[in-house]
Amino acid sequence: MLLIEVFLPRGVLCEEERQTLGRRLIDELMAQEDGHAIEIIDAQRTISQVLLHEPSTWVLGARPAADPADPPRYLVRVTVPASWRKEMAEHVVEIVTGVLAETERAAGRDPERVRREPHAIVLVDGITEGGVGIHGKAMSSMDLTEFVSRGYRDGASDRPEPVPAQGKLIDPICGMPVDFGDDTLTLVHDGVVYGFCHGLCRRAYADEHGLTLSREQPLTEP
Numbered sequence: 001m002l003l004i005e006v007f008l009p010r011g012v013l014c015e016e017e018r019q020t021l022g023r024r025l026i027d028e029l030m031a032q033e034d035g036h037a038i039e040i041i042d043a044q045r046t047i048s049q050v051l052l053h054e055p056s057t058w059v060l061g062a063r064p065a066a067d068p069a070d071p072p073r074y075l076v077r078v079t080v081p082a083s084w085r086k087e088m089a090e091h092v093v094e095i096v097t098g099v100l101a102e103t104e105r106a107a108g109r110d111p112e113r114v115r116r117e118p119h120a121i122v123l124v125d126g127i128t129e130g131g132v133g134i135h136g137k138a139m140s141s142m143d144l145t146e147f148v149s150r151g152y153r154d155g156a157s158d159r160p161e162p163v164p165a166q167g168k169l170i171d172p173i174c175g176m177p178v179d180f181g182d183d184t185l186t187l188v189h190d191g192v193v194y195g196f197c198h199g200l201c202r203r204a205y206a207d208e209h210g211l212t213l214s215r216e217q218p219l220t221e222p
Helices: 013-030 038-046 082-107 141-154 201-211
Strands: 003-007 050-051 075-082 120-126 133-134 137-139 166-170 178-179 185-189 192-196
Touching: 003 013, 013 050, 013 082, 038 141, 038 185, 075 201, 082 137, 133 141, 137 141, 141 201, 166 192, 185 201, 192 201
Parallel strands: 003 050, 075 120
Antiparallel strands: 003 075, 133 137, 166 178, 185 192
16 A cells, blocks of 8 residues: 545544544554564555545535534545555455544444445555656566565565464465465476465566566465
8 A cells, every 4th residue: 555545524524533534544453463574564664654534525425415413424546556456446445445434433423434435445556657756766567576675575584484273374585374266376496386476566576586477386385
């Protein structure tokens, strides 16, 4: 995640509530439950930001115009690299909607309305390749993958070799367990089958070890 923008009506949340909402969005979207190693999560946090906007004018397309006393609407835009967008969209929408529901619950309003009514719209936008600048230079998707995974990869020699659960493989680039099957992205190196959560992780591993990528990779039981 690179940028999370939340648009909400003026005065709906106090400063403390806005801070809580922002922190909760980052915490939930970066939660370790997605399987990535803690080093990956920490690196992602360093480039993740939340901005809360309270527009001076907010016009809804619905007619008649909404009464200020009506439950507040939310518009959330989450910006990620374009190559990650499709894979992340469903997960992001679910998490963001859940956080908004908890925000409504804490404010004493009906938390389920953001799922029942179109009161929370989540847009997952993709930044075009090379459209992110960090360290004073434009970063490709591979550059970003390298940035967030470097700490985990550099520490590989200092920790025990992870033991995957039955039927799973451990992505050596980000530490994420992946299901082993016919559709799994894999590479074989020194007789060992490695699985990958994303094509960028697979490419990063291939580049690091001088391997040639092909569309078909042999699969053997892990």
